[in-house]
Structures are given as C-alpha cells and as structure tokens.
Amino acid sequence: MTTDSTRSPLSPHRASYTQQFRAVGALLGAAIGDALGAPFEFKAGGLFSARFPEPVIGGVGEMIGGGGFGWAPGEFTDDTQMAMALAESLIRNDGLDLDDLWERFRAWAQSAKDVGIVTSIVLSRDSRHGAAEHGHEATNGRSASNGCVMRVAPVGIIGARLGSDSTIALAAEQARLTHFDPAAAVGAALVAELIRHIIVTGEFRGVAEAVLDRFAAEGHFDAAVVDGYRPFVAGSFDPLAPGLPGNGSVWTTVGQALWAVRTTSTFEQAMRTVIDLGGDTDTVAAVTGSIAGALHGVQRIPVRWTTYVHGYLRMPDGSQKEYRMQDLIDVARMLVGKETSRMSYVEPPVGPLKVHPDGVHAANLDGAARAPRDHAVVTLCMPEDRFLQHVNRRQIFIRDKENPANEDLLFVVRDAVEAIDAFLAEGREVVVHCHGGRSRTGLVLKAWYMSRHGASHDEAHAWLRGRWEHYETWTQSFWDFLEDEWTAHVAGKRA
Template identity: 30%
Template sequence: MTKITSSIAHRAAGAIVGSAVGDGIGAPYEFGPARPQLALAGSAADMVGNHLWEPGQWTDDTAMALPILRAAATGMDLADAQAQGAIVSAWRTWAAGAKDVGIQTAAVLRGMRGDDAAAARESARRVHELNGRSGGNGSVMRTAPVGLALMGEEDGVARVAGATSAIAALTHWEDDSRDAAALWSVMIHLAVRDGRVRMADALAALPEARRDRWAGLLEEADGADPDSFAHNGWVIHAVQAAFAAVRAGGIDLEDTQTHTPEAFVRVIEAAVRIHNDTDTVAAIAGGLAGALVGASAIPLGWQRMLHGHPGLGARELTRLAVLAVRGGRPDARGWLVGDRLNYSGWTGRDAIAVHPHDDGVVIGGVSQVVDLPADIDAVVSLCQLGAREVPARIEPYNAVEVWLVDSPDPGANVHLGFVLEQAADTVAEFRAEARRSTSTVSPRNLGRPPWRRCTRHGTWA
C-alpha cells in the first residue's frame, strides 16, 4: 500500500496542470505549420491565443479529461460502469456546446443508443466498423487523470491499465488507441508514484503480444525530431511525437536530476514547435513531463493564465488532482474542499507590512487575505488557501497560489529557488501591470533566510 505523501501529491498536480498547460500553449498553433524557431520564455506572454482561443484557454483535450478527473476526485472507481457512465454523460453535455469536438468522438456521442457506458462503447464499435479504423489520438489526450487513480493499491498499475483501456474504448475502439492510452496512463502513474519511470515496468502493463511493438515505437521516438512524426492526429504518431518532445526537453525518465523546471519548459517548447495537432501532442507530453517534475516546476506565468471549460483554472486543477490521487479523501485542514483553512494555531498569521521600497506591495500573514484593503487587486500566496479565501472581487487570473510545503526537509521543496524567484517575478509582473498586490507568507516561514533570495527583484521583503 503506497502512502500518499506530499511529494506524490506534488507530482499528481504536475501531471494535470502540465497537461493543461501544454494544451493551452499549443491551442493557437493547432493545424498550423511547424515553427522550429519558436522559443518559450516560461512567462504569461507565451499564452498568445488566437481568433478561436483566448490566451491560456484549454481545448477539448483538457475539457474531456476533466470528467475523468472529477470522477477520480470523488473517489469513484474508474473501472466501474457507473463512473464511466458519469464520464460519458459529462462528455455529452460538454459536446452539445463545444466548438472543438473531435470528428470521431462527435460521431460516437451522436450515435449512442442509450446514455450509459455500454451504449458509448457499442457506438464506438459501430463507428470503428463503419470507417475501418478508430486510431485517433483522442483516447490519449485525456488520459492523465487515470494515471492518478488507485495510487495506494498494490495492484494499481494493472488496474490503471485496465481502467484506461475501458475508458479509451468509450470513443476509440481500436487496439492501438486503447494500448496507447493505457501505456501513457501507466507511465504517468509510475512517475507520480515513484518520481521516475522504468519503461520495462510500464510496458509490462500491456497485453504481452503487443509489448515488443510498443517498445520499438518508443525506441524509434527516443532522440527523434518530434515533428518527424507527421501524422500526429493518429494515435501512434501522437504518442511518438510526445515521447520525442519529452526526451528532446532533456528529461531522462529514470534520472531525477533531469526533472527540472527548465526541462519542463523545453518539453512544451519542443511539442508546440511541430505542425498539425500541436495542442494534443503538447498536452500528452505535458502530462508525463509534469508528473516527473511536479507542479512547482511549472512556470507561474503559465499557471496564472490557464483556464477553460467549465470555468476552472490552475488552482482548481491542482485541488482536483490531489483529491484524485488521495482517492477522493479530503485533507483535514480544508485546503482541498473547504472555503477557509484553519490557521488559528499558527503564529504570525495577522502580520502585515507595506514593502519599504514599493508601497504598491503589501506583505502579510495568511489571515489578512480574507479582508484585504480595497485597493489590493492581486494576490500571490505562498501558503495554501481555501476555495473562498481570496475576495471574490479579485479576478482568478490575479490570484496566484504557489506550491510550497512548510517543512525544513530539503526534499519537501525540490525546486525551492525556482519557486521563490517565480513568486517574486509574479509580484513584479503585477506591479508592471499597475496592480497593487499583496503577498502572503506562511507564518512559520516568515523571516526565514530563503526569502532573502527575492530581494534582488525589488518587489519582496
């Protein structure tokens, strides 16, 4: 039985936010030409948008992953027909008003002769037989949440593979689509559980007769140009392109020393440089890369802009991811499901001060967030907040919650320097936008030496 540690929760959030970030950054480039000169700065400016998508808005990739994530976050067994029926029902509701439903998915949902998982699977089989194939990449683009399920179970890997295959078959009947989704979900599961992926363990979750083929496909992608897999709307090339992007970013699946914030940015960059189905390849790659590096390695500028159906952002995705990996069990303090967190036992929670060099920055303890001065219009929080802790008048994209664990253990915050610099940079960005911002610090950390690292930005005490 695996204990759900803060490190596992950190990587689970990374998988979901990483996938959505890849989706949101790749969205405006979908079906366009290759752009080998594209460079990402790891800032909000990378979320450019276009005539169809707002900057940072996710597409069908994440929209279809969310019902799976929600089911897992409520503790439902994703292999159960009831859970799969709820997922299908949510997909149909979304598809009725969506602007980007995949051709095959739309045909399956439209052709259902019932409203449960069995009806969806039967419709998928008919669509497959009519067209002679159903190997689109839609089965994999939404699969990251399945990798978070069953984390505490001894037979979790095998059960994740089975549940993923069944969920893939709700719209994609072909073996390749189901195998690809199962393999990628298992890789994410292993990454979240162990912090690394041994490919032999991941491949062992596939049917024995097809393992060697998939091993060869990934070997072909290792070291290849992600754009060389030209038909990336096809599930095989989509997975190969995503795997190639992960490796092009410098991530070695087994070497944790390569699981860095810089590598994550390079992975997303490699994925969005390609032509055709850019957002889906970036979402697939971002899910695995995010599971390896963890949520704190994902630039806050990207997280700040991220949003999409049904009106969620990075903060909500993070909470759902942690709930999912915990099997739907909320934490004792209310961070995952509560409106407010109880910090009554903490000292320093009422502290507040105006920055000595910039009166547009107010630094305070966590208790100050609920009743902010009226002229504060942005928040950067270094401690966990309840769902309604930040005043409703502050727009979601102006409220940033940093992943920071209040622990002296060096392993608790694996990207500490990056996180602190990102927090300071975000305050600076708010000030550049002429916003008056507040920064909350964990009372137990108030005044500790690491905060001095941020003084060079001129926006932090």
C-alpha cells in the same frame, strides 16, 4: 526498472509528499499543456518560439488564448474537459464505471466548443454498446486518433493507488469506449502506466520500452499492435521524420510526447519544444504535460502557467463546473486517495502595507483582497476566487511546513521573486501575501530583498522585522533555505 513492489498499489497513507506532488503535477501539467498549445493548434511548427523567443515572466505570461475556438487566456480545451469528466467518474465510483463515464462524456459533448471527429460520432449514439465500432466504420477505420490518450492522465494518477494491472485495464477500457482501433487502447494504457510508474518511482528513462515489453510478454494486448509502438518510443525517434502519421494519430502523439520529455530537462522546455512541432498542439502538449508534470512535480511547473490555467465542464445534471489551479490540485489529491485541501480560519484583513519604496507591499489574505485592481498580487496560499479581477497575479504552491513538505523551494521562490521584479518593471505596485501574512510572506519578501540588494539573510531579516510587524520565522526550513541555498543562488547571480 519495473518490479513487483513498484507495480503494487500505493497506500494513500504511505504516499510521500514527493509522490503527491508528482500526481498533482501530472494533472496540472496536462491542463497547462492543453491551454498553452491551443492557440497554435493545426498551425505550422515553430510558432510558439517565434511568438515567445524568451520566457514572458510578467503580465499573464504566455497564456494568450485564442485559437480556432476563441479560448480565453489559460483556458483548457476538450482534451482536459474529457480528462476531468473521466476524473470525476473515477472519484465518484472509486474506479471505472463505463455507464457513468458514458453519461458524463455525452453531457460534456452537448455544449462543448470542440469535439474530435471520432468522439463526436461515437457520442451521438444513445447507447455506448457498439458506439465505438460505429465510429470506427464511419471514419473508414481511422479511429486510432489521439482522443483516447489526451484524457488518460487521471487513470495514471488513480493507478498509483490501484496498482499497475488495474491501471492498464482501466486505461484500455476507457479508450475502447470511444476508439475502436486496438492501437488506441495500447497507446492509452502505455501513457497511463508510464504516469503511474513515474508517480511511484520518479523513473522515466527506459520505462516506456519496458512497459511495451510487459504488454507483449503478459498478453495484455496483441503483440503485433504493441510492436507498432516500438519505433515511436525508441530513443532514435525523429518527431518530424518524413512519412510519420500526423500527430492527430495516437502513435505520433505518444512518440512526440515521449521525445519532448526525453530531450529536455525542465517542464518549461518540454512545453516549448513540443508545441513548436506544430499540428495538433493542444493534444500533444497535454500528453507531454501529463508526463513531464509527473516527472518534475507541481513545484517545478512555472507559476505564470499554473496561476491562469482554468476551464469548465458540463455535468450530467446540466450544471457547469469550473476548475482552477486549486480545484485541479484537489482532484489529483482525491484520485490518489487524499483529502481535498482545507482553508483554515480567515483572519481579519491586515494590509496592504508598503514595506519597500520600490512598490512592494505585505498583507494577509483578506488584506491583499483590498488591493486596487491595478496592483499585482503574489499569492502564497489558497485564495479561492478573491483575485480573479486582478489580471496581473501569481498563485504559488508553498506549504508552510517543515521539509520535506516543499521539495522544490528554490524553484518556487525564484519564480515568485522573478514575478515581483517583472511586475515592478512594468510599473506596478506588488502585494505579497499568504494566509496570515506571516511565515510564507516573510520567506518570499526576504528572498526578494536579498536578490534585489545583494543583501545577506541577516540584513533581509532586519529589514522586514522593522517594517512588517506580522512577520514570523516559525518554519525552520524556510530560515535554513534562505541561509544556505538562496544565499548561494543570489551570490551566483551576482558573480
């Protein structure tokens, strides 16, 4: 399970595409869980499925916003705001600088809509020294709350390149900054080390139990505090058992998150399952999302959620930083020691051109930006902020490179095709584009045509070649995917 090799630092130069996708999935997953759970915070269980008995493929999906603090659709809350403050500090200092992190947390708290009780008391102090203990005493010893674990995903991500021991130490120290109860440090370290291990190995089952064994055997934490987590990570854990602490506690938050990932097989199922537990839904879903996102990877997170997730963070200099999908991807990449994504030269606009009478158009990046606001836009590249005024849109993470640059083409192409069909069913014209309107645009348009008409790849190729002169087939992996995996998928759907 956990060997010396899996505990060692992972060199950024040796990080595979799969490992990078897991790291990105952990951060995006946390933010998405936070945003999805926010409307149902502190309400009864079952409300997510009652509101959305079936997946909402069109429109803005299940990103409805609202909740007690009036969040915008897709907006993440204090959980991810604190996580981003932690991430920015880790990147700037290449590790943990408690003084810097303290200032970032305090800057955030000055204008935050929502700050947890313990965290609010602690951050009201001028100095970090003794602040957590003050918060513990002011809440009558109830500082084992989940604020320390809701923000810890960046530690698990940077931990992939720092190694296991550093991950555990960093997670515990950032927890102790605001949460004095020793159980808080153990919970944060457990989740961070689990995320790190998943990013490096892809393993989940049995890992939490093994991590607790290490904590006790190697003396990282007091054995009695570690043992307090064992019922919550066990396979027999019942997330709604009578007598459990509320899921505002660190134990139940961790237990419910692990249970949701363990009892489901997709990121989407994990989100639906954990939000339906009710209570502190944004936080428990954020922790679940960080674990499930690492396990399934960014390309298996529904694009109707990655498209709309966003949020803001007040910085120490008083400025406000905005984060959207690409920003979160870049933060995760920097945490694992990679460069941020770079946009190549933006070509003169081409399109939109209607290529199918049902209302499907093709374009390049700046061509798509000319589309009327009532058109839906399906983006297959980095758009920056070009389409924020198009309410109905999808941004899909596909690399125009040969395998293994895309680990889950079937998932993302299926998501793109289903989005096109859903937008058409709503009576919208749909513009499909990538950076140059060539390779990725061709991939998705051909996949859609094959699905729509039960056509072969050869027929789809001939159709698009006759209607869109910018279509190119230079990525052999895309061609092979359509010939084999997508052809089988279409046949299975129509059987």
